[in-house]
Amino acid sequence: MAEQNSDQKNPTAWNRSFEILANELLPVLHHWSRVPQKIISFTPTQSPSFFGLRPSSSSHAVSDLPSLTWGKDADFILDFGIHMVGYLKFRLSSVGAHMDAPCRLRLTFGESPFDVTMGMEGVKTWISTSWLPDEIVNIDECPQVVALPRRYSFRYLRVQVIDTSPKYKVSFSEISCECVSAIAQDHALEMVDFGNQLLQDIDHVSISTLRDCMQTVFEDGPRRDRRLWIGDLRLQALANYSTLRDFNLVKRCIFQFAAVVREDGSLPACIFEKPSLSPSTDYIVDYDALFSAIVYDYVSASGDVEAGHALWPTVLQCVKRSLSSLNPKTHVFETERSQGFKFIDWASDLDKNAAPHGLLVYCLKRINSLAQILGKEAPYFGVVDKMTAAATVFLRDGVFISGPESQISYGSAAWLVLSEVFAPAIARGALIKTLNHPLAMKPLTPYLWHHVCDALVQVGCYDECLDIIKSYWGGMVEAGADTFWECFDAEDAKASPYGDVRNNSFCHAWSCTPTYFLRGKLLQSVNGKVTGKVTMGELDNRWVERSLAQLS
């Protein structure tokens, strides 16, 4: 998620006791070290390859590095074998008569093969080019341990020696990444045998994505934007309950949002932790409403009823902006009635009447369910009934439609199904018909693909859900993903919502949910078997081994 329409005129009504609670839940970050596994190069290939690049090992083993010397214009790529979030350091030594001039290096931290092969010049993007993952470093004295102060998100490290001098070259040794996450290497989770390598990999890549985004908050992406968004948080929390089960980090993030509630009761779309907790000016109507679902999911998963009570007033308020979009006579969501950006998906011409209608019902039902858990009266039975009846306007000829043009889209279908406003058989039929409709607008983001999958599971279409998981998320795995991406277009490796693929995030929270399905409602249909416990460190090491085995 990048910049959204702002809604700056709504001041924050700080809830400082929630902020204190959130601060007390600040996780101790865990650190571990990883070293490069191979010196590699990528060469263009005509063979089927998503990136059009074939990785191959250098004739030099990575253990040769301390004895290899590099001068002006040297350029090589190190493969750490796994996606990491952390801090790079290395020992730089001069080799030759003397280090009689500084050494200037360009270091590029690659999440994808493009990052370390395209260069970082001439990037045309409407978001900041400051996100680009390269650094120029000048070193005056060797030998020296060069420890870069910034945190990076990468698997590949491209090293370019811009210059040394005619009198010396440099060698690199003791290269390591001090990895960091709220989840330690000895953190154990259930090992599930899916009896299928692709599903095994999809499950693993989901968990890696989740882990690398789990820092002092659930970040949307550790490369970009490195912060907490409501939409991402909801999906991360779901994946987390199925795997790593870190309830405190979810609780912290929930209370961070509740701490920065605005005077009208709405919640900002994202928050900043630094320099101190503060709300973004970004506001998204559907994210606001979904806060209620996050709280419901959290209380259900954790049993933390006390938190539910504390958050109840915030939950009640967060759907107000959505409710203000309802036509008071028809009880149909009419997007023009309320201010504020509605997201649903990045597709810019997606009609946003039907999907927000479904999404709001979905949220109101979660609030009603939360009320039951908390022993309160369910506040939204009446409006849910009216919106359920009203939802028939979105169903015509057995497909879901939205807006004045009767647009057919996966987005509308997913949320109307998830809202359970239609009888299961009708919903299932309309969903399948919509998904098969030749004009139906498809999702652009994994975020909406998640909701399509969730809707399919909701109506028992497990095979159809699995097909999407295998083709969409499996497509990323087959393209070489260690972590799931912010966006994926199987037909266009350079697709980007930002104008340039070099500003994409390749480890992005909102694509981490296949494990939620595979370990959840799909477990039986895929014959998944829990075989015991495994630590993150063991999972990581197996992944590194597999990565290297795949390398020619």
Next chain:
Amino acid sequence: MAEQNSDQKNPTAWNRSFEILANELLPVLHHWSRVPQKIISFTPTQSPSFFGLRPSSSSHAVSDLPSLTWGKDADFILDFGIHMVGYLKFRLSSVGAHMDAPCRLRLTFGESPFDVTMGMEGVKTWISTSWLPDEIVNIDECPQVVALPRRYSFRYLRVQVIDTSPKYKVSFSEISCECVSAIAQDHALEMVDFGNQLLQDIDHVSISTLRDCMQTVFEDGPRRDRRLWIGDLRLQALANYSTLRDFNLVKRCIFQFAAVVREDGSLPACIFEKPSLSPSTDYIVDYDALFSAIVYDYVSASGDVEAGHALWPTVLQCVKRSLSSLNPKTHVFETERSQGFKFIDWASDLDKNAAPHGLLVYCLKRINSLAQILGKEAPYFGVVDKMTAAATVFLRDGVFISGPESQISYGSAAWLVLSEVFAPAIARGALIKTLNHPLAMKPLTPYLWHHVCDALVQVGCYDECLDIIKSYWGGMVEAGADTFWECFDAEDAKASPYGDVRNNSFCHAWSCTPTYFLRGKLLQSVNGKVTGKVTMGELDNRWVERSLAQLS
């Protein structure tokens, strides 16, 4: 001085007790803070101007800086009003909705207007481009005090905001340079009134150059090469005796060289302090010999006879390589007879027979004089006599000649005069005739201009010496120099021995000697009057005031 021919086959014969002595003389560096004085810009001008650029003040005072905000592609120059060597820090703040992306800055540290106006792209140079004075800095969080770890040498700071984001801009405050030198701000020296602003400025710029080069050693230039060379040290020591009188730093440097004497008794042309004291592989025959003059000058100026005794064996050895170039029959220096680069000046086609002959006699005489001070027998009376007699081959038709082509050059003339091998009247006449000769090869470097001046003073041509000081060093002052440059061609501001002016050093030790002449043998002829004491801090502050007054 940059890379020279190497002479790597001559191993070091460490004198560890000298190294210990040198280490004990490591100066405590003094620190003080300077802040920017103006926001300025340079615009091309047709008016007479060495750089072809007219500096002008921004409509914003530097005190406005904290309230000014800068976004993508912003570009401004800060003028600190004086050349400094030190560490930059500043507070960077974000202004706007939120700092939702890193900030990427390019900082360029300018010694000259070209540094902050030409950009640093496409530099073609045969020395390392790693010397270029720009840094790319990425900042993730604001507000933050950004303290750059490297030491820079600059008066101007160009700040380019490569990117922020559409959501925020940045502001700069608390910008300062933590200046550093072996010479403190309260270090006092004699104030001399020259009754002439140009001479006053030349004297001041000499001292500033010297001070900025005085770090843990006498550096050749604080931007480049940042290290100790014999040739530079000799001139710095002379200027130092006339001004700042830091004998310990000279002694330290002398013993550093003596510590790394080679097995054949010769001395490397330069040394490195980091990671530990070590000789460069660079070797220069004339630098080697001049070590004797440095020791003689030091013992004479300081009265440290004990050091003279300790260094005596090293002094005796350092002329051996030069002596091996003497024709055993004629006692004429024949450059081809000995291995090793002879420098004298950067002019590549300078014939190097006559000048090294004079230089060697000059050195042998210094050794004989040192012997007298130390109560030893003068070792080189015999060879001096023979070389004096032999020197007549270098005088023909009243001018000095050198080599098979009978080349006439300032270099040959300067060193033959300084050697005092001819009677004063003959030497004076030949020098003036050489300098007036239309074909005489002129110096390229301030280093050789120093020796021409020294020769003129030697034969009593004070006015001619003063003319050179006023036109050559005065030319730099009039071009806007705060410190004297590595090289200066009044006709070509972009002249460089390295192929690109952006790799030139604009604070360079070997050009710091006008103060040695002005406060020494020229003092009377320019009517200079010692008016009391002044501290370096007072001198600096006056200079800043004058710099700013000159700004439009």
